[in-house]
Amino acid sequence: MPTSVKIFDTTLRDGTQGEGISLSVEDKIKIARKLDELGVHYIEGGWPGSNSKDIEFFDRVRDMKFANAKITAFGSTRRKDIRAEDDINLNRLIDSGVKVATIFGKSWDFHVHTAIQTTLEENLAMIYDSVRYLKSKGLEVIYDAEHFFDGFKNNSDYALQTIRKAQDAGADWIVLCDTNGGSLPGEISSIVKAVKENISTPVGIHAHNDCELGVANSLAAVQAGAGQVQGTINGYGERCGNANLSSIIPNLQLKLHYNVISEAQLASLTQVSRYVSEIANSHMPVNQPYVGNAAFAHKGGIHVSAILKDASTYEHIAPELVGNKQRVLVSELAGQSNVLVKAQELNLDFANEPQKTKEIIEKIKDLEHQGYQFEGADASLELLLRETFEGLEEIFTLESFKMIVEKTANRAVVSEAIVKVKVHGETIYTAAEGNGPVNALDNALRKALLQYYPDIQQAHLTDYKVRVLDEKDATAGKVRVLMETTDFNHSWNTLGVSSNIIEASWYALVDSLRYALLGRTRVEPAAREQQERLGLVNH
Known part of the structure; x- marks a missing residue:
């Protein structure tokens, strides 16, 4: 089992297929820079054979220096019944100037017959020829076995034949894709183990989140022997999204103890996640694990009383490890501990004012009953606390x-x-x-x-x-x-x-x-x- 895991980010390609996500070339370059700083190992920039925006992206990054990441271009195996050397999309991958190409091919016999409408033998040849051609041009080749888990469950012999063809042609990585996002962690684990017994090429996982299992399936694959994880920041992607790297990275590093990125880079995860959200003009859920604004927020009085004694009573990690911070919310559920913590944040001395503390709690509860909600309005809460305990100059x-x-x-x-x-x-x-x-x-x-x-x-x-x-x-x-x-x-x-x-x-x-x-x-x-x-x- 590998002790380190490579992170393959596809926010700029698969992530942009999510509803409401659209990135300009400039946006993509900014995000690529930020992902490189985070320490991801591969950044998939787009599909140069599909649109002019992606062609411009690869032209602009061609001469840029990246400290940690390899820029990769995405494409498919050659079209049926033509030579790989004559395939326009494969040649555009080569012309893009990247050192790494990621291509997908069919693993499910149902897709071979229905989607691309060719024979099983021709599909195997398409995989082999495409990988071989890209390798002959000196590229590192990552082969994405599309619909692999569905294909394996329906016809395991043929699914294994497809990835063996990629291996025979010289693929550097074979990534198993749960393209429909319908597999369960136990299935992922057993199938990855079966694959590891049949091929020697390093294996990766590409999971979608249609069953809310993208992260769980990715972790199960790694524990079964996968050495690369593909996903997107904040889980952006088609339908229900891709596996969320903002959760996968800390889970791998802090929970499963794999070497992924440096501690300093991990401490920038929250900032990177929110940066990408801003550039994508996408609302970031406050309750997103690890990086959300509420990931380490405490509201119930009993909870707050406990974290005052030891934060680990209600926090599974120190939030600073991922660049987040602890927050104490004051609301109708607040106890005296909530107000005391808030007072400490504001450098107010409440210790000798127990009666005023009780009064402010009752006042907050009454205001919230009227419709106020101070969890998202810290400035209004601070004014209320300062008025009660210090008195404020009446400006007007x-x-x-x-x-x-x-x-x-x-x-x-x-x-x-x-x-x-x-x-x-x-x-x-x-x-x-x-x-x-x-x-x-x-x-x-x-x-x-x-x-x-x-x-x-x-x-x-x-x-x-x-x-x-x-x-x-x-x-x-x-x-x-x-x-x-x-x-x-x-x-x-x-x-x-x-x-x-x-x-x-x-x-x-x-x-x-x-x-x-x-x-x-x-x-x-x-x-x-x-x-x-x-x-x-x-x-």
Whole structure:
């Protein structure tokens, strides 16, 4: 059994076949760089015989240096009834400039007859000729035995013949594919063992996730003797996706103790996983194992009380090993331990305030009953805790705001907000237009505060979400608004709840700006005017 396992990443090829996943050439190059830093051994860049985008990718990476990974090109065996030397797709693999080619061929007799409609003998010749031709050009050849497990279960003799042909032609790796994703770990294990008894070429596994077993099947294959695992970051891929390398890599290294990547590279796994998610513009599930935002999040009071004593009571590994971190959530399920942990994070001394701790827990529970949810709004929670235990300077108070939304036959919708607030005893009356009512409200409030707090111009809204809480009440239902704001150094989330979406947005906006101004120095209007005259402040 191998002591190390090679990782073959196909995010840039198989991953892009997933619904909603589309990568530009520039995106693919960025991800390839990040995968190389992670330490994967093979990066499958695409199919140069299928589209111009992949051809451009291989042209651009031809002269790039990669520290850890070999760039591979993907294709199929030659077409039936022609010579390998005359096959356009095989020649494009050679012309792509890669040192490694991955080609797939048929292992299931049903597919030979139905999909490519040829004889079993011709299919064997297609496999042998294609591998032999690529090897004659000096390439490392990985042969993907498509539908191998289904083929083996239906006709094991023929399935084994196909991979023996690849071996005879000189394939460097033979990868067994569970293409339909319908096999179980026990089947995978027994079939891999049978293959290892029949061929001497190193074996790999390529699993799909149609039964939610892509990771389990990949691990079973390795334990049965496979030395290469193919998969994608975050499990992207066709139908239900491919085996998820973001889970496979730490499972192999931390649980099964194989040599896969370095400890430092493993510690970058969470960052790489989230980076790929951002580039792919794909929502990353918070509960994704190892790398998800909630993978090491604790909500129940009993759980939090235990992790305060020893984190291993409710964490199967130290989150830092994969670059993640422990989070304690404060909600209606919170106990005193949750609030104490949150206080420690904020450097607040709650130890001598047991009564206030109980009060804040009850207040949080009451707010969550109204529809607030602080798990995703740490900034609003911090403001609530600081108000209770430290007291916060009241930066401004609302006197009134008015929204005007006008639509005429010849003009686009125009939104205007009129805001009247009191800032340090002075009443400020401002108006501003915006791209929608919330943006107009944001602009008007900033306009009122800017003369006192010029630093506020650094913070800007980056995300805005609305959730209807009482769906049965339709448009009259209560809504929760979640806002994300950034000042280029870090981001924070705030929330507001109301039966009126504008009021809910106002609450979230107020918290956002209050949080942005924590610790900021107030500038008197007269001093600001002098700074502007001297050119020290941007208008």
